[in-house]
Amino acid sequence: MENKNNTVAYLPEMTAQEQKKFKYWERRTMLACIVGYAMFYFVRKNISIAMPYMNEELGISKTDLGLFLTLHGLIYGLSKFINGMWGDRSNARYFLVSGLLMCAVANLFFGLSSSILVLGIFWVINGWFQGMGVPPCTRLMTHWITPEKLATKMSLWNTSHSIGAGLAIISCGYIVSINWGNYFAETSILSQHWRWCFLIPALLVVIVGIFVFFLVRDTPSSVGLPELKGEKSKSQSKKEESAEFKAFVKKHVFMNPTIWIIAVGNFFLYITRFAILDWGPTMLKEHLHLDISQAGWSVAAFEIAGIAGMLAAGWSTDKFFGGRAPRTCVICMSMSTLCLISLSMLNEHSSLILANLILISAGFFIYGPQALVGIAAANIATKRAAATAGGFCGLFGYGSTIVSGWGIGLLVEKTDWSIAIYALIGVAIMSALIFALAWKSKANGYED
Template sequence: MAGPTAPLRIRRTQRNALIMLVIAGTLNYLDRSTLSIANPLIRQELGLSIGDMGLLLSAFLWAYAFAQLPGGALVDRVGPHRLLAAGLGLWSIAQAAAGFVTSFWQFSIARIFLGLGEAPMFSSAVRVVRDWYSVRDRGLPTGIWNSTSSLGPAIAPPILTVLMLAFGWRWMFAIMGLVGIAVATTWFLLYRDAKEAGFTEPETQYLTDGEEAQRGDPVTLNEWLHLFRFRTTWGLLLGFFGVVYMGWLYLAWLPGYLEMQRHMSIPRTGMVAAIPFAFGVVGSIGGGWIADRLMKQGFSPINSRKIPVIIGLLGMAAFTVVAAETSSNIVAVGAISAALMFGASASGMSWALASVAAPANCTASLGAIQNFGGYLGGALAPTVTGFIVQATGNFTPALLTSAAIGLVSTFMYLLVIPGEPISAADLGVTAAARV
């Protein structure tokens, strides 16, 4: 089913915004990866146990998770232009400050502010795609910006390992913080929100084709609260728990897993750890392409996104089991690569699902609610994994636990989320009730 073609100004804005989102998203995951890359050196210098490191890795994630709920609503009210710039600036300052810490608690505070600053990143991205792309075209751009969750970790090990070995782990943190401040300034100067665009009739026709017209008014507190009345909201929240739990097990512990369980050196780990995340880039973009193809073949906006999510979760769980049970390093790395490829497809299309599941003015709010559920899982993954490894002496039970969580989350998408989106009428908020 072919729809209107995007007008020239829309295409230009789509391209420029997507490039900047890819840069910001990649930096986002580079900054998250610094602690994982420097794990052994930081533990040695600060005298931390493996369990302490699990808690430190989770400090960012708890702050990130709970900042999602207000963060998404703020994106819908303030707009991605200002809020993402502010978030980028805050997380970059926190990243640079981590290079000067001297204790576990100081490091924890820096990681908490890193989480608070990064919270608006993906809800801003999903709102940008919702504002500037037709419903028929959102799968691929969502897959592209979401691929940064794999691209960042893929290039992080070689880049950050080189910085760490050349300048020390402290300067690695400081340098990345300075880069982030430059990116924040660029986003603020170049991007403008859709509400400032003054769309023409052909542009409006393209942007609203296939769904109810977008509302220009910001989300209200009543609308935000009413989102929790719907199965869709709870299905996204509970389903994304498993997607992010499985992803963060690898993001937080893959270098440590390769060093401790597979007995690889730090330089070798820096190269090998990049391989699985490179496959994640393919999975995220491929999942977006499949979603758009499914919709063009007649699948509904919801189902065209749900199918890649369900297949992705099943594939990630299956290959995680293979990685847990194999004695071969080569097979383990291959299985983890496949797991992250399927997982990235599930992650990207979960975000694409949020972009079609509610009215436009609730897009970032619903995406952030989903991400809150996901990062409850993400916050638990490093800590649970750290204590399981500390108690058992190996990663096998932690990997099998992750696979089981992924299977449960599959049923959230399959059985809880209905096939129709939440409409403005479904929200049931009258003009008199708006606050």
């Protein structure tokens, strides 16, 4: 059925008034998902700017800082996987906001702590609650957006990664540049720059979390609208706890070769992404001798370029590859390899403009596949197991922090940044080769 006004023609079971209301709530849900998930980065990637100062003011080594990143990432990946299974059967509104508020609490305690052990504990706790961000957003979008438009719309949502990380790094770069000793006694812990990278974002996240709670609703039926075509009724959805649901998840997620290929490719992709995002400010400060605020802007440029990369990747996947995301991933990771090769040629005498152009190009090509992994997993597993599939791929992605966190920190301490960049080139090549194994895979699993 075609709608003459071209408004929600893909909702044939709804009246014109229902379609209008649906579009309103669809836009509102997208806004809530973008704003809500962006805020997770304010209480996650703030540590990237804080690390050089934690090294100077607390004497924490790069290896220990890398261990923070690794443990946080591993717990986050595990949380994303477990919460993905819970998220498929939970109210996304409460799930999303609860995760945000608990991350804010963990950041508050982290910013007020000094012991390496206590800092590590609170950062690991933060990692667990960070895993409550993606599953509810995945659930929301697969219930409000049809599969035919999911790649484009989820790519739009994925810009929240870059928006959040970019704004967090820029703002924290300015926060640490403030001389807090002018406002607090020298003996006070609040005179230390790095602490405010956690205290101020924590307060901001609480405020925005309340806003998101009032903005979002779980499913169309929550606001009196029919579910999307193909959605199970409430009486049927209760069977998701049954053996039939477990068999469905086993077939479409855990025994699905394409999901495994995407997940392993995601492991290598995330090493590349996190190495630049987490260590970028430190690398630019030490390797290229940039001021920390300049380094923050440079890494933010990497993130901002990622927004364009996500949108371009989602659009091109739907336009040229019929929704087959792995094909776009292969092309993007091949181009990312070339960007890293260019980065390896820079030194302290290189032009800042050239360095930023390379980072911008790298961000464009790395964030394309980063967005598509979740989209591909959601489409292949179908909306019934979308959060579980996303969590499974996320488990591999954040398992990569063993390499991008502790591994990179140790490698740099034992060698130098040049060797670390060469290692990342090899990692990017591996990611492209693995994604290529899924080149002939189907676009989605709805016909299986």
